[in-house]
Amino acid sequence: MKMRLALLMVSLVVASLLGACAAPQPWVKPYERERLADPIMQFSRDALSDKHREHVRVVREGARGATGVQGGGCGCN
């Protein structure tokens, strides 16, 4: 059982490297990313403002995390 699993893993990696199939190419080319480069397409535009807003919520709510705001909070009460 373990031998078969190991063999499957190895052949998965190997087959992918062989590229023996139609591999998906990036379907949005770099020259088509103009709209995505616009500031309004960022999830977080103003760091200070978002950090403050996040702090206001974390101090009053039981839930925390996964906000995408980098770095830790102050953990204060």
Added chain:
Amino acid sequence: MDATSLRLTCLVGGVLAAGAADAVTLPEDQAEAMVHVYSGGGVTASGPALLVRKSLADRVSMSASYYLDMVSNASIDVVTTASPYRERRDQVDVGVDYAVRDALITLSTSSSKEPDYTAGSVNIDVSQEVFGGMTTVTLGYTRGTDKVGKKGYGFIDNAKHWQYRFGVTQILTPRWLASANVEAISDDGFLGSPYRVARVFGAAVPERNPRTRSSRAIKLRTIGDIGDGPTRAAVRAEYRYFWDTWAIKAHTAEFGYSRYFGDAWLADAFVRFYTQQHALFYSDNALTETAYVSRNRQLSSFNSVGLGAKLSRSFGRVQGKYEVKANLSYELVRFKFHDFTDSRTNSPYAFSANVLQVYATASF
């Protein structure tokens, strides 16, 4: 090898073999100055905040920020069990971003000080672009240590925190992005407040919190570009599910809309829904003796609805050279508690809060 595993290997192979590495760009230089005000439920917290970011050479960007909270606290807890007080919290964050080919490594530290609580943390975040820049994978780790104190007693205990973050952002179409973030947080030590009291059989007793807590949160969000030219706009939707070992379960949903008005004006609007189920040991008035008991309304069952708007005016923009903006943001949040009563009226507690931010940003 059967059909599905072959398709899977094709996908994996494509990801590995696609395109040359893009060079990731450092965050741009900027300076921000803000005045923030929170007012609600008898608490007013206001103060300035500053952020400065500058790149050195081509690969390194340094940032520093300072945040001050002047808190005037006459909240329901304070008013019903003690007397109003004033307090000051200072927070300083310093960070370094380092660009290596198509990865961005961020190291930062954060330090927060109040008269009876100090918190320090160190974070490392790595952001890597793969698949021809279509996908960005981020990993993050934070380690924090707090010292908990009580007025008149000095520092009495401490708390340690570990945070593990993982996120993937994917370009779906030339107009749509989606991202998924997962974060696991573990805490160890004194996790309550030395001042807060719980209620058992109608009598006030000091609260007793577990000394460990482990939580998970998963957030999905998407943002898309709609409109054209000077009326370009973006819509955004986010959902987060949270659960932890204290039996708290929370759902957060947020919807946002941003729109340009001509060259100089940008407006945002958002609405946020939050709902939470109480912690296992939370009780408004405990009628049994339990190992842990708390009347911390942050752990109760409640929901909140927030409605916010933001307005930005751009002064002097030179595409890619510099931009100065003045911004104003206001949010109204309504909290409604289901199992926390206002002991002054003996009915479920509810309050509204205002969050105001006035700030200027300059990027160059």
Added chain:
Amino acid sequence: MRHLRLHTLRLVLAAALAMGATLESGAVAPATAAPDFTLRTMGGPNLRLQEQRGRVVLINFWATWCGPCRQEMPHLNRLYEKYRASGFVLLGVNVDDDKRNAVDVAAKLGLKFPVLLDTDKKVSRLYELSTMPSTVLIDRDGRVRAIHRGYQSGVEDQYDKQIRDLLKE
């Protein structure tokens, strides 16, 4: 059991060899003829690549919304000024959706070389752009000699050397 292990070992070796082959294969590669195109310039008249035969051509694909592209511009300007009298031409192909942004930024950056407008991305697709910015160096006979993807500080020195070598031929 041993038979299976040998089989997978052979697969792994074959994969290692094949890996090199799967990366970067396209129509635009060094030593092939540069695909011909005609685009409008910012000034108005059309410009055709084939008409530049006899001169060394550097094509730089850029956009106003791409940070590294803008960083690269002063260096390209300098190279153009330095070698234009020796039979060198630099073509800046802009891929913005709105050509007014291109005109605006080109003026602000003080670009002296011809800026061509590829709003419908036909030339970008023809040259199989995989990175922004991309720079293609073409010799006097219209053959692609070098492709640079992205911009890293210091690569303009490589451009300088390669242009000089191509001009000497």
